[in-house]
Amino acid sequence: MTAAAIKPRRVLPGFSLSLGTTLLYVGLVILIPVAALMLKGAEIGPARFWAIVTAPRTLAALRVTLTAAALATIFNALYGLLMAWVLTRYDFPGRRILDALMDIPFALPTAVAGISLTALFSANGWFGAPLAGAGIELVYTLGGVVLAMTFTSIPFVVRAIQPVLEDLDPALEQAAMTLGARPWAIFRRVVLPAILPAWLAGSTVAFARSLGEFGAVVFIAGNLPFKTEIAALLAFIRLEEYDYQGAAAIALVLLIFALVLLAVSNLIQFRAARHLEPR
Amino acid sequence: MSIVIEHMTKSFDGTQVLRGIDLTIASGELVALLGPSGSGKTTLLKIIAGLEWPDAGGLAVHGADWLHLAAQDRRIGFVFQHYALFPHMSVRDNIAFGLTVRPRAQRPGKAAIAAKVAQLLEFLQIAHLGDRYPAQLSGGQRQRVALGRALAIEPTVLLLDEPFGALDAAVRRDLRAWLRQVHDETGSTTIFVTHDQEEAFELADRVVVMGEGRIEQIGNADQIHDHPASPFVARFMGATIELPVALHAGRAQAPGLDASRLPHRALPDGPATLFLRPADVTPLIDPAGRWQIAHRSSNGALLRLELTDGAQRFGIDLPRRAPEAQGLVPGARVNLRPEAGTIFPGPRALPLPAAAPALPRKEKSL
Numbered sequence: 001m002t003a004a005a006i007k008p009r010r011v012l013p014g015f016s017l018s019l020g021t022t023l024l025y026v027g028l029v030i031l032i033p034v035a036a037l038m039l040k041g042a043e044i045g046p047a048r049f050w051a052i053v054t055a056p057r058t059l060a061a062l063r064v065t066l067t068a069a070a071l072a073t074i075f076n077a078l079y080g081l082l083m084a085w086v087l088t089r090y091d092f093p094g095r096r097i098l099d100a101l102m103d104i105p106f107a108l109p110t111a112v113a114g115i116s117l118t119a120l121f122s123a124n125g126w127f128g129a130p131l132a133g134a135g136i137e138l139v140y141t142l143g144g145v146v147l148a149m150t151f152t153s154i155p156f157v158v159r160a161i162q163p164v165l166e167d168l169d170p171a172l173e174q175a176a177m178t179l180g181a182r183p184w185a186i187f188r189r190v191v192l193p194a195i196l197p198a199w200l201a202g203s204t205v206a207f208a209r210s211l212g213e214f215g216a217v218v219f220i221a222g223n224l225p226f227k228t229e230i231a232a233l234l235a236f237i238r239l240e241e242y243d244y245q246g247a248a249a250i251a252l253v254l255l256i257f258a259l260v261l262l263a264v265s266n267l268i269q270f271r272a273a274r275h276l277e278p279r
Numbered sequence: 280m281s282i283v284i285e286h287m288t289k290s291f292d293g294t295q296v297l298r299g300i301d302l303t304i305a306s307g308e309l310v311a312l313l314g315p316s317g318s319g320k321t322t323l324l325k326i327i328a329g330l331e332w333p334d335a336g337g338l339a340v341h342g343a344d345w346l347h348l349a350a351q352d353r354r355i356g357f358v359f360q361h362y363a364l365f366p367h368m369s370v371r372d373n374i375a376f377g378l379t380v381r382p383r384a385q386r387p388g389k390a391a392i393a394a395k396v397a398q399l400l401e402f403l404q405i406a407h408l409g410d411r412y413p414a415q416l417s418g419g420q421r422q423r424v425a426l427g428r429a430l431a432i433e434p435t436v437l438l439l440d441e442p443f444g445a446l447d448a449a450v451r452r453d454l455r456a457w458l459r460q461v462h463d464e465t466g467s468t469t470i471f472v473t474h475d476q477e478e479a480f481e482l483a484d485r486v487v488v489m490g491e492g493r494i495e496q497i498g499n500a501d502q503i504h505d506h507p508a509s510p511f512v513a514r515f516m517g518a519t520i521e522l523p524v525a526l527h528a529g530r531a532q533a534p535g536l537d538a539s540r541l542p543h544r545a546l547p548d549g550p551a552t553l554f555l556r557p558a559d560v561t562p563l564i565d566p567a568g569r570w571q572i573a574h575r576s577s578n579g580a581l582l583r584l585e586l587t588d589g590a591q592r593f594g595i596d597l598p599r600r601a602p603e604a605q606g607l608v609p610g611a612r613v614n615l616r617p618e619a620g621t622i623f624p625g626p627r628a629l630p631l632p633a634a635a636p637a638l639p640r641k642e643k644s645l
Contacts, residue, residue: 171363
């Protein structure tokens with residue numbers, strides 16, 4: 001008599017169904033559009049692709065986008081860190097409200113953000129008028145582009161740091177205190193190493209998001225070619241002109257930037273997790 | 280360094296955690312703060328460390344007023360319950376932290392720091408772990424690193440919060456002996472907090488029993504075991520049987536109770552409560568006895584008998600092979616002869632120390 005092999009059963013049912021649905025969704029909504037864009041780009045051929053990408057107007061648009069996104073990210077990295085610190089370390093009336101306000105850029109349609117920012121900062125707006133008096137003009141300048149990008153990408157930084165800061169064991173800082181560390185040394189040597197991966201990763205995602213920001217930027221930027229025209233808008237303009245290849249080439253450049261940044265963000269987090277997991 | 284604590288009080292959100300602590304600790308002494316959770320022992324330790332501040336009272340170490348010193352300037356070694364090692368630093372860097380963080384003028388040179396760390400790793404018997412990260416260590420190894428980090432700054436006072444709480448029994452015994460050795464070799468004044476009596480008595484020169492924010496008793500194992508200063512200490516030391524008795528000429532009297540082995544006590548006549556440990560009671564079989572055996576169980580070496588007189592039910596322990604264990608079967612009736620016990624005047628159900636909150640407060644682990 002031979003015993004029948006025992007087939008192990010999963011305790012949690014529905015694995016194949018749920019995984020299948022997930023994969024189908026990822027395929028349809030994420031991978032196929034990206035692949036289509038890649039294919040479209042490949043159709044163009046390297047010579048033509050290079051010609052489109054290095055055209056003066058494209059280069060100018062990419063420069064504006066990258067510069068503005070970089071400036072917005074630097075600002076958000078610093079301000080986002082401060083914001084996350086305030087939200088996790090202090091208890092004050094209205095903290096929950098402030099915490100909830102942080103999500104507004106996520107929830108607000110970006111076009112609405114763009115229109116309100118334009119209204120506020122235009123030459124006769126609430127903020128624009130005094131700024132104009134001081135000789136600072138934001139609307140229809142690179143500054144406006146930076147402003148719009150800052151607005152829409154700040155939550156990425158705050159929400160990346162916040163949970164790490166909340167989970168940080170207060171005993172670590174107390175231990176550093178008893179060992180003679182002053183507040184700045186505690187921050188630099190104990191707190192910062194703990195939040196650095198999340199901070200960099202959050203800033204990287206904020207940068208990626210700024211690169212692709214469209215709705216909020218187009219209203220405030222003025223969209224002057226070679227001055228305040230961003231790459232995403234240029235791709236849109238090419239599409240309007242039925243220049244599918246031109247649109248695809250510019251979009252592909254943005255896509256490559258975004259993918260590289262996401263890879264960097266993941267690498268940062270992976271490297272940071274090295275020491276924290278038992279071998 | 281001698282430590283003098285005077286009239287110290289502290290409350291958190293309206294709950295009194297310390298209700299007037301007076302304690303003097305001699306230089307070089309190893310003292311345990313022993314008590315159940317919520318007794319305020321960890322809070323007291325953190326106040327000595329400068330991680331909490333009292334509402335009132337004094338704290339002087341070697342004559343200096345420490346309440347005007349920040350934690351950074353007290354030069355204490357604090358070992359946290361869950362070690363609080365810096366996860367992104369190697370063992371070596373963890374131990375060196377207290378030295379590398381000093382202002383440049385007082386900081387030893389790189390070579391001096393490396394030598395000090397190497398010496399500590401050797402002393403703590405973890406020389407082979409220097410380049411590992413905390414996540415790669417066992418609990419006992421982390422404890423050693425935490426102690427090494429604290430010792431690196433050559434602390435005047437060493438404070439340990441439940442140092443062995445998170446370790447298994449074998450490692451615990453091992454580290455206990457080792458900590459005693461570390462204390463003796465470094466000559467520092469050491470205070471540790473524990474809820475484990477065995478740990479406290481085995482390790483400490485003197486044990487401070489705390490309950491509900493007060494010091495209930497200070498002494499060594501024998502003193503506290505044989506002469507608990509209050510019903511709280513008696514209960515905490517395992518006297519789970521509380522019998523109402525009447526005192527006459529210093530002797531406890533109660534039906535069914537043979538108090539001949541208990542010493543006379545210079546207490547006024549009247550109602551009193553006899554506190555007994557389950558192992559300090561001998562059952563005497565008597566068909567007309569006051570207590571009936573309701574349940575009998577054995578763990579091989581010890582018999583546990585559940586006794587009841589209709590009003591009160593409690594358990595006693597005796598060796599299974601003892602001659603008096605014969606015939607102790609469920610349903611049999613017995614009288615009791617306490618071999619040792621403590622009497623406190625006043626009727627039974629003596630309240631816990633006044634104004635005690637009903638529920639033990641969860642200790643704030645900051």
